[in-house]
Amino acid sequence: MNDSLRKLQDKINYEKTFACVQCGYCLPACPTYETMKKETHSPRGRINLVKQFAEGKLDINVLQDPIDKCLGCNACTVVCPSDVEYNKILEGAKQVLEEQQPKTKKQKIAEKLLFEDIFPSRKWMKRVGDLTWFYQASGLKKFAEKTGLAKVAPLSLDQFSQVLPNLPSPSERRRRLHRIPAKGKSRIKVGFFTGCIMDSIFFEINQKTIDLLTLAGAEVVIPEMQTCCGALHAHTGKIGHSRLLAKKNIEAFEAESVDYIINNAGGCGARLIEYEELFDDDPEWRERAKTFSNKTRDISEILVELDRLTFTQPIAGPVTYQASCHMLNVQKVVNAPLKLIKEIPNIDYREMEGADRCCGSAGIYNIVNFEDSMKILDNKMIHMKETQAKIIVTTNPGCLLQMKLGIKRENLASTVRALHLVELLHEARPVQK
Amino acid sequence: MENDWLRELEQIVAPPRLMTSLADRHSYSYDASFGSYLPEAVIQVMCTKEVSEVIKLANRHQIPVYPRGQGTSLSGGPLPVKGGIVLDFSQWDQKLEIYPDDLVAVVSPGVLTAAINQAAEKYGLMYPPDPSSGHVATIGGNLGENAGGPRGLKYGVTKDYVIGLEVVTPEGHIIRTGGRTIKNVTGYDLTKLIVGSEGTLGVITEATLRLIPKPPARKTMMAVFADLPTSGTAISKVLRSGILPAKIELMDQASIRAVEQFQPMGLPIDAAAILLIELDGHPKAIQEEMEKTNHILTELGAKETIVAQTEEEAERLWKARKLVSPAIAKIKPTKISEDATVPRSKIPEMIQRLNQIKEKYQIHLVVFGHAGDGNLHPNILCDKRDKEEMIRVEQAIAEIFAAAIDLGGTLSGEHGIGTMKAPFLEQELGPLGVMMMKRLKKAWDPNNILNPGKIFPEPGISKLVLRDE
Ligand SMILES: Cc1cc2nc3c(=O)[nH]c(=O)nc-3n(C[C@H](O)[C@H](O)[C@H](O)COP(=O)(O)OP(=O)(O)OC[C@H]3O[C@@H](n4cnc5c(N)ncnc54)[C@H](O)[C@@H]3O)c2cc1C
Ligand code: SF4
Ligand code: SF4
Numbered sequence: 001m002n003d004s005l006r007k008l009q010d011k012i013n014y015e016k017t018f019a020c021v022q023c024g025y026c027l028p029a030c031p032t033y034e035t036m037k038k039e040t041h042s043p044r045g046r047i048n049l050v051k052q053f054a055e056g057k058l059d060i061n062v063l064q065d066p067i068d069k070c071l072g073c074n075a076c077t078v079v080c081p082s083d084v085e086y087n088k089i090l091e092g093a094k095q096v097l098e099e100q101q102p103k104t105k106k107q108k109i110a111e112k113l114l115f116e117d118i119f120p121s122r123k124w125m126k127r128v129g130d131l132t133w134f135y136q137a138s139g140l141k142k143f144a145e146k147t148g149l150a151k152v153a154p155l156s157l158d159q160f161s162q163v164l165p166n167l168p169s170p171s172e173r174r175r176r177l178h179r180i181p182a183k184g185k186s187r188i189k190v191g192f193f194t195g196c197i198m199d200s201i202f203f204e205i206n207q208k209t210i211d212l213l214t215l216a217g218a219e220v221v222i223p224e225m226q227t228c229c230g231a232l233h234a235h236t237g238k239i240g241h242s243r244l245l246a247k248k249n250i251e252a253f254e255a256e257s258v259d260y261i262i263n264n265a266g267g268c269g270a271r272l273i274e275y276e277e278l279f280d281d282d283p284e285w286r287e288r289a290k291t292f293s294n295k296t297r298d299i300s301e302i303l304v305e306l307d308r309l310t311f312t313q314p315i316a317g318p319v320t321y322q323a324s325c326h327m328l329n330v331q332k333v334v335n336a337p338l339k340l341i342k343e344i345p346n347i348d349y350r351e352m353e354g355a356d357r358c359c360g361s362a363g364i365y366n367i368v369n370f371e372d373s374m375k376i377l378d379n380k381m382i383h384m385k386e387t388q389a390k391i392i393v394t395t396n397p398g399c400l401l402q403m404k405l406g407i408k409r410e411n412l413a414s415t416v417r418a419l420h421l422v423e424l425l426h427e428a429r430p431v432q433k
Numbered sequence: 434m435e436n437d438w439l440r441e442l443e444q445i446v447a448p449p450r451l452m453t454s455l456a457d458r459h460s461y462s463y464d465a466s467f468g469s470y471l472p473e474a475v476i477q478v479m480c481t482k483e484v485s486e487v488i489k490l491a492n493r494h495q496i497p498v499y500p501r502g503q504g505t506s507l508s509g510g511p512l513p514v515k516g517g518i519v520l521d522f523s524q525w526d527q528k529l530e531i532y533p534d535d536l537v538a539v540v541s542p543g544v545l546t547a548a549i550n551q552a553a554e555k556y557g558l559m560y561p562p563d564p565s566s567g568h569v570a571t572i573g574g575n576l577g578e579n580a581g582g583p584r585g586l587k588y589g590v591t592k593d594y595v596i597g598l599e600v601v602t603p604e605g606h607i608i609r610t611g612g613r614t615i616k617n618v619t620g621y622d623l624t625k626l627i628v629g630s631e632g633t634l635g636v637i638t639e640a641t642l643r644l645i646p647k648p649p650a651r652k653t654m655m656a657v658f659a660d661l662p663t664s665g666t667a668i669s670k671v672l673r674s675g676i677l678p679a680k681i682e683l684m685d686q687a688s689i690r691a692v693e694q695f696q697p698m699g700l701p702i703d704a705a706a707i708l709l710i711e712l713d714g715h716p717k718a719i720q721e722e723m724e725k726t727n728h729i730l731t732e733l734g735a736k737e738t739i740v741a742q743t744e745e746e747a748e749r750l751w752k753a754r755k756l757v758s759p760a761i762a763k764i765k766p767t768k769i770s771e772d773a774t775v776p777r778s779k780i781p782e783m784i785q786r787l788n789q790i791k792e793k794y795q796i797h798l799v800v801f802g803h804a805g806d807g808n809l810h811p812n813i814l815c816d817k818r819d820k821e822e823m824i825r826v827e828q829a830i831a832e833i834f835a836a837a838i839d840l841g842g843t844l845s846g847e848h849g850i851g852t853m854k855a856p857f858l859e860q861e862l863g864p865l866g867v868m869m870m871k872r873l874k875k876a877w878d879p880n881n882i883l884n885p886g887k888i889f890p891e892p893g894i895s896k897l898v899l900r901d902e
Contacts, residue, residue, distance in 0.1 A: 018766040018818075022465045024505045024569045028545075037477070037524050038449075038457065039504070045460040048469075052459055062456045081759035 005056050013092035014054040019084045020047045026076035026086075031358045032069055035375040040066050043076035043086055050093050060100055067093045069372060071365055072235050073358035074329035087330075091234060098237030163404035165201065173203060180210055180220045184432060187217035187306065191258035193249070193272065193296075195265040196228050197397040208426040209264045209299055215430055216308040220262075225252035229263075231271035231326075232363050239278070246275045247285065250292045261292065264299040264422055266324025266396035267363065269331050272296045298327060300336035300395065300421060311428035314346040317390025319424070321351070322380070322403060324396035325358045337395055337421050344428040350387040354380070359394075361402035373402075374409075381406045384416075392418045438494040439474060442518075445486045450477040450524075461519045464504040464511050466853055467817075467899055472499065472513040477521045481599060481607055481638040484520065488636065489605035491518060491882050498882055500632035502543070502574025505566045507770055508851030510577060510631050514886035520636065522573045528639070531556055537596070537613055538642045542573030546580075549642065559647040561588035564847070565755070576637050578849040579629030583680035583711075586805035588645075590847065592628045597641035600627055603634070603878035613641055626873075631849050632884040634877045648713035651679065652723050653747035656730045657704045657737040661685065664706040665781030667733050668804055671710070672777070674729055676722045680711040681805025685784070688757045688801045695760035700753055704736065708804070709754055711747075754801070758812075761799045765814040769899075771830065773837035774808040774846030786836040787811050794829040796822075808846035820900055827897050834860065855890045856897055 009015070026043040027033050033042035040049075046066050052058045070090060077086045182188075190213060198206050213220050230245035249272070253261055263269045273296050275289035303309065321341060327333045341349055360366055360376030384392060384406070392407070394400045403418035410416075419427075443451055452458070452475040462469040473496075478484050491498045497517030504511055513519050528541035529548060533556040538549055546567035550560040563582035564570060570580065576598075581590035597611035600623075611617055611624040627635050658664040668681055684692075684707045689700050700707070710726060712719040727738050741747035762768050775783045784800060787809075791798040802810035811833055815826045834844050834857045844854045844861050859867050871889060874881075 019762075021762060021768055022463055022504075023566070024465060024503050025566075027503065027569055038452065039460040039521075039523075040452075040457045042460075048463060049456060049459060052469075058455065058459065062454075062459070066456055066460075082762045083759065 005054075008096065009054045011092055012050060012054050012096050013085070013088045014051065016085050016089050016092075017047050017051040017054070019082050020044065020051075020080075021082050022048070023081065026080050029075040029079045029357075031071060031073065031075065031360065031376050031379075032372070035372065035379065036069065041069055043080075043084075046070060046093075047084065047086065047089055050089055053093075060097065063093060064097060064101065067097060069369060071325070071358045071360065071362040071376075073325035073362060075325065075356070075358060078329050091237070091239070094235065094237035095239050096237070163401060163408050165204065176207070176222075178222045178224060180214055180222075182217050182219045183214050185217060186219045187308075188259050189219045189221065189257075190260045190262045190302065191253045191256055191295075192220050192222045193226060193229070193253075193261055193263040193268065194222060195263060195268045195397065198265050198268075202397050202400070202420065205264065205420045205422050209262075209422050212299070212303060212309070212422060212425060212430065213262065215432060216303055216306045217432075218262075218302070218306065221256050221258060223252040223256055225255070227252075229268040229271040231267050234271065234278075235363050242271075243278050246278050246289065250275065250285075250288050253292060253295075254288065258295065260297050260302060261295045262297055262299055262302055264395070264420070266298070266327030266331065266333075267398060269296060269298050269333075270326035273331055298331060298333050298336065298395070300340055301333055303425075304336045304339055308433050309343075309425075309430040310433050311344045311425065311430050313344075313427065313429035315344050315391070315424065315428055318348045318350045318388050319391045319393060320349070320384060320387045320389035321355060321393045322359055322384075322399060323356050324394060324399050325362070327395050328356055337393070340421065340425060341393060344424070350389060352383040352387045352389070354383050359399050359402045359406070361396075361398035363398060366398075366402055366405075377402060377406045377409070381410050385410070385412075390416055391424065392416065393421050393424050394418065395421050438490060438496060441490055441494075442474060442476065442487065445490065446476050446478065446483055450479070452476075461501065461504070461521065462513065464501075464506040464509060466507050466509045466512070466851065468509065468512060468514075468852070470513045471516065472519040473516050475519045475521055477524045479525050479527075481601065484601045484636055484638055485605045485607055487518065487520065488601055488603065488882065492604055492880050495880060496882070497885050498636075499884055500573070500577065500636050502571030502577070503545075503569050505570045506574065506578060506849065506851060507772075508578070508631075508845065508849040508853045510574070510849055510851045510884075510887065512852060512886075514852060522571060526571070531558070531644070533558065535613060536644045536646075538644055540572050540640055540642065542571060542576075542637050542639070544572050546570055546572055546575050553644050554647060557647055558644040560594065560642060560644055562591045562594060565758075572640060572642075573637050576628050576640060577630070577632045578847065581803075581808070581847040583682055583803050583805075585803060585808070585847075586681055587677050587679045587713075592625060594643045595624055595628050595640060596643050598624050598627055598637055599639035600635035601638055603880070603883040607638075608635075611641070615643065629849070631851060631887055633874060633887055634883070636883070648679075648715075650716040650719055651711055651713035651747075652719050652741065653709065653711045653750050654723060654727065654738060654740045655750050656708045656710070656735040656739075657701050658706045658708070659734075659736050660705045661784050662781040663734055664708055665784065665804075667708060667730055667735065668780065669778055670729055670733060671726055672805070674725065676712070676726055678710050678726070678805065679713045680709070680803070682709040682754050683707070683780075683801055683804035683809070684709070684754065684757060685800040687797075687799040688761060691760040691764065691799065692753055692756045695763060696756055698749070698753060701737065707753075709750055711751075757799075757801050761812055761814055764797050764799075765816050767815045767817040769813040769815070769826065769830070770848070771811045771813070771833055772802075772808060772846045772848045773811065773833055773842060773844060774806075775837055775840045775842030777805075777807045779840040779842065780804055780807060780809070783809060783836065783840055783842070786840075787833065790829050790832050790836070793832075794825040796826055796829050798829070803846075806846075807842065817899060823900050827899055830897055831857070850888045852887060853897065855888060856895050858888065858890060 039045040227248045230242035234242040273293045279286040359380050360373040366373035392403045407416050461475045497515045499513040500520045501511035522542040525541050525543035530539045553560050563584045564580040575591045579592050797814040799812045
């Protein structure tokens with residue numbers, strides 16, 4: 001075997017493909033296999049293509065579409081009896097595609113806008129206020145149309161802009177303190193990881209998160225130097241960039257000695273707990289990342305652990321819960337959100353079929369693969385409607401937007417609401433036990 | 434020339450159900466066994482007429498056609514070893530009708546096996562065949578391989594529940610075999626001929642399946658043995674006592690230890706073997722039978738017996754069995770799952786031979802399976818990149834088959850012959866047996882269009898080769 005092939009195999013995690021015994025047990029769990037109806041877009045199919053490619057039997061072009069169309073939802077890894085680390089294989093493949101596939105100039109510019117200007121939050125958030133993400137985004141859309149990029153990656157951003165909440169005024173955002181004492185006796189000190197989208201579009205939910213935390217007896221600090229979690233970068237093969245962001249975050253939270261690092265976005269949380277793996281060849285950072293990851297908790301987990309809140313306001317109408325894949329399949333946070341929902345007085349909780357299946361939002365999947373994403377969303381809405389829910393609860397900003405979009409597509413906006421778990425809990429008027 | 438038939442094919446089924454891109458062709462080049470073969474086209478058929486037309490076209494142009502369910506075959510059944518067309522049935526799952534008054538289900542070929550049982554349960558009925566892959570495998574694939582599962586001990590296998598088929602013959606004609614009645618002796622039993630023919634004699638486009646009332650209760654027990662032969666004797670003893678359990682499953686020491694290491698659940702790692710026994714029927718009857726079984730096993734010298742008191746406890750016990758496959762897969766990356774089957778009384782002897790083979794070839798061999806019906810699953814864990822090891826594995830497999838045949842058993846209890854066991858066919862059937870089967874194939878499929886390269890060994894190939902090149 002020649003050297004370059006061996007290097008490629010290392011990068012693409014070729015060794016890990018051997019764990020797949022091609023039993024097909026993952027097929028029923030895969031949302032893209034369900035909607036695209038072929039093996040090519042199944043976990044088993046994708047692993048096989050990566051393997052063939054890594055053996056030099058396939059051209060990289062063959063890999064592109066099946067890998068691009070994967071949601072990265074990790075449902076396959078949960079059901080796989082052989083514990084195949086599909087997420088590693090996927091990330092390896094994305095990295096190789098990112099490095100080897102020639103990109104047009106247009107693609108480069110679009111990616112720069114998305115990944116260097118929009119998602120690393122600090123730089124971007126300084127400008128937030130009168131400038132929203134969606135002004136940015138629709139700016140991108142115009143840009144895309146002007147340059148003909150729209151044909152390469154049809155960006156259906158206007159669809160999303162219609163389901164966005166009202167944005168906070170810049171002064172409101174600037175007023176937020178960086179240290180918020182616990183209400184009553186302080187039991188614990190937590191650092192709050194705000195997240196890019198959560199802290200802009202869903203700023204209100206972040207405020208409510210802080211409310212819940214302080215009410216539950218936590219002192220909250222918000223380290224100013226924190227940045228984007230890097231999930232989207234890693235998922236699109238930009239590992240180097242992802243590593244840089246991770247280091248910044250680790251440093252930012254190390255500066256404050258906190259007991260826990262709390263987030264309220266399933267996708268970000270999943271990345272934060274995997275920081276350790278970014279530093280395989282760097283023992284010092286690996287150790288620091290491990291400490292960081294060990295402290296990372298979802299808001300629902302910490303509320304259950306502290307167990308200091310009683311909810312006083314009944315919530316009307318059936319409620320259903322759409323889990324965030326990354327929270328479920330990577331963080332393995334399964335029961336905490338349900339436990340909290342069920343603590344609300346008189347709650348009529350109804351599980352929808354396939355509640356554990358990806359909703360199709362998947363990072364920026366619903367932006368770059370709009371049509372494919374909508375097929376998955378439409379299936380989701382069928383099951384949602386079966387429950388007759390008036391409220392869909394989620395735990396991740398991407399899922400929340402996607403649910404809002406789903407409700408709009410079904411013309412149910414006047415009767416059904418999509419809420420972040422934190423919003424629901426807040427609405428149920430928590431008081432201290 | 435080649436493009437000619439592809440263009441014609443497009444008239445029958447158009448994209449996206451006709452696939453010719455490299456990514457798609459590679460994605461239908463494998464199953465759960467060994468090897469990968471590139472087809473020229475993949476077609477997702479959705480009705481009988483399409484199947485018939487595709488096969489007629491294949492006959493005109495002499496192109497091989499490979500029926501494929503969900504590609505979970507462990508014997509190479511759906512592999513397109515000679516290229517041509519893969520006929521994918523996995524998306525044709527629309528028809529699943531239960532007729533409770535006739536105790537019959539009518540299904541299209543792509544329906545998942547587990548879905549049939551689920552639908553039947555709504556009427557208090559049951560579809561008994563329970564291959565462990567039932568939640569992913571299609572009924573078409575089950576019919577192709579005549580699949581079975583743990584419940585085979587009491588209820589039999591797929592073949593025992595098929596009463597009628599719609600079949601497209603290798604020349605593209607549409608025929609119906611059997612019917613909707615349990616009793617039917619009109620002419621040759623073509624239904625049973627097609628079932629288990631691994632897609633070499635006809636393509637199944639609809640099946641009429643027999644259902645039975647679902648037993649109202651079940652109970653599980655685990656018995657621990659200090660030596661393997663005693664566990665074998667125990668099986669015979671229970672079966673002779675007038676009790677017919679729904680399942681008797683065996684785990685040997687290597688599998689017990691693998692599971693404990695994989696997911697500690699308090700299994701006795703010093704035991705030589707564990708038997709898991711499930712009884713089903715009327716609650717009072719199985720209560721009594723359970724006591725009797727427990728008594729027999731204890732008297733025989735079982736080290737320990739545990740009767741599950743709740744459904745959860747039972748589930749925990751069965752979980753140990755379910756974990757065997759994933760647990761042993763951790764030992765080494767390549768897993769070869771055999772299903773050589775012997776008469777029940779020969780189980781202890783077969784296990785002994787397996788252990789000798791393990792020693793002789795220095796391989797990782799684990800034994801578990803449906804011991805109640807003599808269908809063991811000797812699994813070999815190896816690394817297919819290690820050529821030297823694979824040669825030993827090939828020799829060991831040949832010897833496993835020889836041992837099974839020698840003891841009056843068979844090459845395959847449920848996985849089928851496909852490509853993996855074809856070289857050994859004659860050992861079991863003798864030259865005349867093989868010749869009669871070949872004549873049958875020739876009569877049905879004069880142009881050798883349907884699933885060529887399976888069951889019968891290719892000329893000049895007399896042994897198993899698991900290595901590349
Ligand atoms: C983890 C695992 C566990 C398993 N456990 C069991 C078990 O407990 N018991 C058991 O018996 N098997 C078991 N198997 C083997 C396999 O699941 C069965 O053989 C199953 O029946 C194959 O179904 P499939 O839909 O995947 O068919 P495929 O593998 O795609 O095809 C199987 C055969 O059927 C033919 N075929 C498919 N559809 C049709 C059709 N419509 N008409 C005619 N021929 C057709 C194909 O040509 C091929 O020869 C297991 C496999 C795995 C990977
Ligand atoms: S990824 Fe896992 S579940 Fe899927 S085919 Fe491979 S081994 Fe089976
Ligand atoms: S990550 Fe999700 S979409 Fe991708 S292969 Fe796995 S199950 Fe399918």
